[in-house]
Amino acid sequence: MTMTYEKLMQIKEKNRELVMVRRLVASKAEEMAKHTAYRKQILVCGGTGCTSSGSHKVVHALEKEIKAKGLTDVLIVKTGCFGLCALGPVVIVYPEGAFYSQTTPEGAKRIIDEHIIKGSICKDLLYPETVHDDGEILPLSQTKFYAKQMRIALRNCGVIDPENIEEYIALDGYAALHKVLTSMTQDQVIDVMLASGLRGRGGAGFPTGRKWAFCKATKSDIKYVCCNADEGDPGAFMDRSILEGDPHAVLEAMAIAGYTIGASQGYVYVRAEYPIAVERLKIAIKQAREYGLLGKDIFGTGFNFDVEIRLGAGAFVCGEETALMTSIEGKRGEPRPRPPFPAVEGLFKKPTVLNNVETYANVAQIIRKGPEWYSSIGTETSKGTKVFALGGKITNVGLVEVPMGTTLREIIEEIGGGIPNGKKFKAAQTGGPSGGCIPSVHIDTPIDYESLARIGSMMGSGGLIIMDEDTCMVDIAKFYLEFTCEESCGKCTPCRIGTKRLLHMLDDITKGNATMEELDKIEELSAHMKVSCLCALGQTASNPVVSTLRYFREEYVEHIQDKRCAAKKCKDLLHYVIDPEKCKGCTLCSRNCPVGAISGKVKEPHHIDKNVCIKCGLCKQNCKFGAVYMD
Amino acid sequence: MANMAFRGTPKQERELRKFIRKHKEQPGAMMPVLQEAQGIYGYLPREVQEIIAEEMNVPLSQVFGVATFYSQFTLTPKGEHTVSVCLGTACYVKGADKILSAIEDRLGIKAGECTPDGFFSIDSCRCLGACGLAPVMTVDGEVYGKCTPESAVKIIDSYYEEV
Numbered sequence: 001m002t003m004t005y006e007k008l009m010q011i012k013e014k015n016r017e018l019v020m021v022r023r024l025v026a027s028k029a030e031e032m033a034k035h036t037a038y039r040k041q042i043l044v045c046g047g048t049g050c051t052s053s054g055s056h057k058v059v060h061a062l063e064k065e066i067k068a069k070g071l072t073d074v075l076i077v078k079t080g081c082f083g084l085c086a087l088g089p090v091v092i093v094y095p096e097g098a099f100y101s102q103t104t105p106e107g108a109k110r111i112i113d114e115h116i117i118k119g120s121i122c123k124d125l126l127y128p129e130t131v132h133d134d135g136e137i138l139p140l141s142q143t144k145f146y147a148k149q150m151r152i153a154l155r156n157c158g159v160i161d162p163e164n165i166e167e168y169i170a171l172d173g174y175a176a177l178h179k180v181l182t183s184m185t186q187d188q189v190i191d192v193m194l195a196s197g198l199r200g201r202g203g204a205g206f207p208t209g210r211k212w213a214f215c216k217a218t219k220s221d222i223k224y225v226c227c228n229a230d231e232g233d234p235g236a237f238m239d240r241s242i243l244e245g246d247p248h249a250v251l252e253a254m255a256i257a258g259y260t261i262g263a264s265q266g267y268v269y270v271r272a273e274y275p276i277a278v279e280r281l282k283i284a285i286k287q288a289r290e291y292g293l294l295g296k297d298i299f300g301t302g303f304n305f306d307v308e309i310r311l312g313a314g315a316f317v318c319g320e321e322t323a324l325m326t327s328i329e330g331k332r333g334e335p336r337p338r339p340p341f342p343a344v345e346g347l348f349k350k351p352t353v354l355n356n357v358e359t360y361a362n363v364a365q366i367i368r369k370g371p372e373w374y375s376s377i378g379t380e381t382s383k384g385t386k387v388f389a390l391g392g393k394i395t396n397v398g399l400v401e402v403p404m405g406t407t408l409r410e411i412i413e414e415i416g417g418g419i420p421n422g423k424k425f426k427a428a429q430t431g432g433p434s435g436g437c438i439p440s441v442h443i444d445t446p447i448d449y450e451s452l453a454r455i456g457s458m459m460g461s462g463g464l465i466i467m468d469e470d471t472c473m474v475d476i477a478k479f480y481l482e483f484t485c486e487e488s489c490g491k492c493t494p495c496r497i498g499t500k501r502l503l504h505m506l507d508d509i510t511k512g513n514a515t516m517e518e519l520d521k522i523e524e525l526s527a528h529m530k531v532s533c534l535c536a537l538g539q540t541a542s543n544p545v546v547s548t549l550r551y552f553r554e555e556y557v558e559h560i561q562d563k564r565c566a567a568k569k570c571k572d573l574l575h576y577v578i579d580p581e582k583c584k585g586c587t588l589c590s591r592n593c594p595v596g597a598i599s600g601k602v603k604e605p606h607h608i609d610k611n612v613c614i615k616c617g618l619c620k621q622n623c624k625f626g627a628v629y630m631d
Numbered sequence: 632m633a634n635m636a637f638r639g640t641p642k643q644e645r646e647l648r649k650f651i652r653k654h655k656e657q658p659g660a661m662m663p664v665l666q667e668a669q670g671i672y673g674y675l676p677r678e679v680q681e682i683i684a685e686e687m688n689v690p691l692s693q694v695f696g697v698a699t700f701y702s703q704f705t706l707t708p709k710g711e712h713t714v715s716v717c718l719g720t721a722c723y724v725k726g727a728d729k730i731l732s733a734i735e736d737r738l739g740i741k742a743g744e745c746t747p748d749g750f751f752s753i754d755s756c757r758c759l760g761a762c763g764l765a766p767v768m769t770v771d772g773e774v775y776g777k778c779t780p781e782s783a784v785k786i787i788d789s790y791y792e793e794v
Contacts, residue, residue: 049763052774085763234719237760272666272703273759275772310659311666313701316757330661332700348658391721391762398763429720465720479723483757489700 080245
């Protein structure tokens with residue numbers, strides 16, 4: 001069908017109240033729910049995290065129970081990610097906004113029987129933080145996890161049904177595209193993007209408006225718009241969650257970019273490891289075509305734009321822009337030197353704009369609400385918000401979105417709920433294999449592009465891994481180098497051989513085979529790689545080593561000189577030791593030791609000669625008193 | 632396992648050739664074709680690459696070049712079941728390495744290999760995005776979260792019990 005403004009507004013009005021029930025405070029939501037066909041709405045997270053914890057079983061149980069009880073005024077909505085992935089499967093019941101965590105199929109049955117039918121909320125199943133001491137139920141927005149967050153890129157995630165375009169339209173979806181196509185020139189769109197201060201969320205932080213302006217200025221009959229959804233940083237899942245929870249936001253922004261630069265074809269390059277995101281994106285593209293929001297003559301303006309999906313095949317380097325485009329062309333995904341930049345010569349040798357998913361998720365809202373609104377959020381140089389995938393040794397693992405300038409401490413201690421098991425915070429890793437570790441002395445650094453670069457890390461795409469005192473920093477550096485070494489495409493020598501040599505030296509350190517000279521060599525090689533590698537993968541590959549060496553040099557020295565790993569992570573440096581307090585002198589260990597490394601008299605504490613010990617572990621297995629441990 | 636005889640059927644070949652003819656004109660068709668081919672055959676042996684080279688009218692070396700570049704493509708067959716351990720950062724920090732070695736010990740093979748009876752193969756992968764459940768592993772796509780070395784071995788054993 002051909003979409004018109006009137007039709008868009010009709011769809012919006014038709015669905016508005018239904019969706020707004022999920023966005024208002026309980027008292028107002030209850031009033032609004034009366035105007036809809038549904039007395040209760042049950043939202044179940046259908047993101048990857050909750051699906052992995054079994055949310056589809058919960059949905060099934062809810063549906064079965066609703067059918068059995070003959071309820072017709074209850075709606076089940078499968079949404080995208082709510083953010084609190086560790087508490088999955090997550091279920092929210094509106095209009096009350098009751099937040100059930102770690103829901104089981106049995107719990108789902110109780111929610112229907114007790115809450116939906118009898119009207120009494122199952123308080124014991126709620127997320128404990130939402131139940132006040134006096135039994136009152138707090139809205140989710142007042143819990144510690146959500147209080148400091150500001151949701152712009154994630155605004156629809158966990159609110160709408162991502163497989164229903166009408167719910168996206170109900171929350172002003174595609175209004176920005178209409179505005180751009182009917183009342184703005186290409187240059188006006190660029191001016192708005194520039195004024196908003198939006199910078200690329202893929203990591204490097206290049207101003208989006210400038211990128212679009214470059215591409216618009218290049219003359220060509222054909223141009224392309226690409227979306228980078230090849231989220232390869234291990235431990236990062238921001239882009240996946242946006243695609244799963246709000247795919248139309250990305251499509252709308254790509255169409256806006258297409259109009260601005262003069263392109264009629266878009267490609268989304270997405271990881272094959274994200275099956276749910278791919279499926280939702282496919283549905284979204286199909287629906288957008290049916291509603292005339294993609295395809296020919298959009299809004300009757302003569303503007304044509306369509307989007308195709310291309311699946312990645314597990315190559316980290318394809319997150320690099322030139323490699324990504326080479327991969328879409330059906331070749332080995334190797335990067336190439338720049339210039340020419342993609343804005344001049346990109347996909348199929350045509351001018352191309354490439355932005356990442358999260359960048360696109362901001363675009364439509366900037367157009368609708370104006371650049372002043374957006375630039376009022378954040379810091380001097382970094383505007384708006386940033387989504388982080390909070391993981392590692394942290395209580396609230398999940399997806400968080402905070403205004404730029406929020407400190408690491410606020411994210412870790414307040415939103416993240418601190419470090420579990422009473423352990424101490426040691427470092428935070430941002431930027432994945434290209435980033436660095438931030439030690440506890442810098443925990444009050446406000447997060448923006450420049451501040452993170454100054455302390456030797458980078459914004460990156462948004463992976464934020466928290467490490468506690470049990471983490472060995474040399475081991476972590478080695479972990480990242482193993483990754484880049486394996487993912488190096490091999491095209492340029494400094495990266496192909498440099499990553500291998502760095503890894504080799506780190507390996508020696510963790511095995512106690514290195515000398516202090518190695519540390520100088522690591523620093524020298526890292527400096528060379530930074531300037532001579534072809535693409536960002538190699539140029540930044542040494543960052544994890546350089547930053548840990550900068551802040552945790554004493555750990556490297558301890559590994560080399562004392563042959564000791566304080567975190568007890570590097571197995572080659574550990575030795576079996578007998579605790580004289582616990583040893584009863586039963587001789588069982590010394591009798592079983594295959595190399596005779598254990599000495600001691602009967603009924604007296606025994607001793608292991610670490611020069612003879614082959615670390616077979618038999619003594620530890622055999623000891624009835626738990627006296628043998630590794631140190 | 633790499634020397635295992637190719638056992639493609641005429642039906643599979645027809646399916647693949649049909650797909651290629653439908654898509655070969657679209658720009659950058661090589662990746663979707665390889666993905667489809669692996670979907671049909673489970674892996675990409677030389678015989679399959681030859682079909683692709685012939686249909687797409689490109690040298691075999693080019694097909695081989697692309698197929699070996701991406702870790703998703705495999706030139707050797709996989710086991711009936713595939714266990715994949717996530718070695719992404721969030722899982723690694725929570726001890727994914729111990730899970731992988733427990734499974735390797737249990738099956739007596741290393742990551743990237745297949746058991747001699749063709750029943751199980753082990754893979755490692757880089758982040759499934761289920762970091763909230765770290766450490767995570769999957770068996771045939773089914774996700775198992777918050778694993779321990781013991782629970783991982785139990786999960787593997789349960790597949791043998793089903794037989």
